Amino acid sequence: MLMSTYGSRGDVEPLAGLAAQLRELGAEVRVCAPPDEDFERRLAEVGVALVPVGMSARELTKSAPLPSTLPERAAQVIASQFESVTAAAEGCDVLAATDMMPAAAGALSVAEKLGIHSVSVTFQQLTLPSPYRRPLEYAGRPFPLEVTDNRRLWELDAEINNELFGAALNTNRAAAGLPPVDDVRDYVIGSRPWLATDPVLDPWQQAPGFTDFDVVQTGAWVVPDANPLPPDLVAFLEAGAPPVYVGFGSMPMLAATDVAQVALATIRAHGHRVIMARGWADLDVLDDQDDCFVVGEVNQQALFPQMAAVVHHGGAGTTTTATRSGAPQVVVPQSADQPYWAGRIADLGIGVDHGGPVPTAESLSAALATALNPETRARAEAVAGQIRSDGTELAAKLLVDACD
Structure with missing residues (x-):
């Protein structure tokens, strides 16, 4: 075949x-x-x-x-x-x-x-x-x-x-x-x-x-991903409360450095640690504080259920994985079908459609406030149980x- x-x-x-x-x-x-x-x-x-x-x-x-x-x-x-x-x-x-x-x-x-x-x-x-x-x-x-x-x-x-x-x-x-x-x-x-x-x-x-x-x-x-999470990432997860994941997959993203810094500062302001995925945008935080962990290729199926929220670009695969995990989502769509998936997440009540492709501190903070609400978490977990x-x-x- x-x-x-x-x-x-x-x-x-x-x-x-x-x-x-x-x-x-x-x-x-x-x-x-x-x-x-x-x-x-x-x-x-x-x-x-x-x-x-x-x-x-x-x-x-x-x-x-x-x-x-x-x-x-x-x-x-x-x-x-x-x-x-x-x-x-x-x-x-x-x-x-x-x-x-x-x-x-x-x-x-x-x-x-x-x-x-x-x-x-x-x-x-x-x-x-x-x-x-x-x-x-x-x-x-x-x-x-x-x-x-x-x-x-x-x-x-x-x-x-x-x-x-x-x-x-x-x-x-x-x-x-x-x-x-x-x-x-x-x-x-x-x-x-x-x-x-x-x-x-x-x-x-x-x-x-x-x-x-x-x-x-x-x-x-x-396909079930059997790859284990790296030991240093496991240690980071076990060292504190669930962090917020930020990653934009295969999207190159203009001004990626600015996006990374905005996301890091905004998530910190909400009292959460951060896991930043480099992706094709080569995101990095340029920060030596111990509340942020930068990853490359990683088993999202194992990682996402341990997140307080998942901030992503809205690709079909990432959206499906995040939905199956039960984690609330903030979708920052960049192009193509991503606005559609962002709308679906909002319609289901399991996260937020950020709208524009470049988050600001104000727009991301507002989206995170909704995603981190316990009611959004409860709805995300309920929908996760319905996914085939x-x-x-x-x-x-x-x-x-x-x-x-």
């Missing part, structure tokens, strides 16, 4: 979870992903080798391509999918394509060319048309302010996807002997897309008469059954 993605840690981590479960069922698994060392290391932990595709996701994120170069970057991603996925798919029965639209379109085209059963998977529902919400906007391609009807906005979304990715996709398809695709988004979604999110955290609402596809919501794909734990098992069984 082959799984293909092109994105950040939050896009690779679910595939590690699914790969581990598939291996337990006796399947051979390959994962195509960007050639980042932390991705390779994470997949190796579950016994799966990474097949490199394209350039480093971390370097791509830090380079922040201009809107005008998006079609060119997308063309490179599509071409790399045709090249790498074609080679990796030899002997495979099933291909699962995830993440960004051009990458998924390329991988699904390879499956079509090779006659392999394929599944289109999304780790958030914002790419699935629905009259109940707006589509995401691409950088440099804002929707007209006067258009407020969601149905019309989804029509515009389809047009923009075709403008950005259609030419490059069809060029590669023609070279592979495939017919052109008229609608890139509809091609990627297909008739039965999978939504790998928890139905409590991310409920899908079918819209008869608007959508002509049936969503299979498997639950989130999570069988999403990976269900998805693995469905893929194995597709081979029969």
Whole structure:
């Protein structure tokens, strides 16, 4: 079985979870992903080798391509999918394509060319048309302010996807002997897309008469992390009251040093210690006091339940892990689907949607006051008990059954 993605840690981590479960069922698994060392290391932990595709996701994120170069970057991603996925798919029965639209379109085209059963998977529902919400906007391609009807906005979304990715996709398809695709988004979604999110955290609402596809919501794909916390981190945790975690994952963040210092001072003002995760923003506190501990890669599944609160960027994976832990959250969304997850956390009453991407002392203090309220903690613990734990098992069984 082959799984293909092109994105950040939050896009690779679910595939590690699914790969581990598939291996337990006796399947051979390959994962195509960007050639980042932390991705390779994470997949190796579950016994799966990474097949490199394209350039480093971390370097791509830090380079922040201009809107005008998006079609060119997308063309490179599509071409790399045709090249790498074609080679990796030899002997495979099933291909699962995830993440960004051009990458998924390329991988699904390879499956079509090779006659392999394929599944289109999304780790958030914002790419699935629905009259109940707006589509995401691409950088440099804002929707007209006067258009407020969601149905019309989804029509515009389809047009923009075709403008950005259609030419490059069809060029590669023609070279592979495939017919052109008229609608890139509809091609990627297909008739039965999978939504790998928890139905409590991310409920899908079918819209008869608007959508002509049936969503299979498997639950989130999570692999239990057996990595122990470092001894010095354990000692820090045991030395005092539960701290507040701050980390922004794969987000580079401008003014990261200022954000770190603001977070440190604000959390201290609330009487709590701090655990700061460096992440791709290279956060650091530049402080020698003993009430702050800086971590790199760490087992969040083991760490988050011990936190007074978790301050994070709102990626799908981090949001799911924090919700499962029962810790209150402050979500500081940076881009893409992160405002959606921040809204879901607020709607569920298990944390705060900070709103803007750069916290100030005042805004973060107000958010923490709510998150650290005992009522928020009680609600977060109650919701944690409702989050499904069988999403990976269900998805693995469905893929194995597709081979029969």
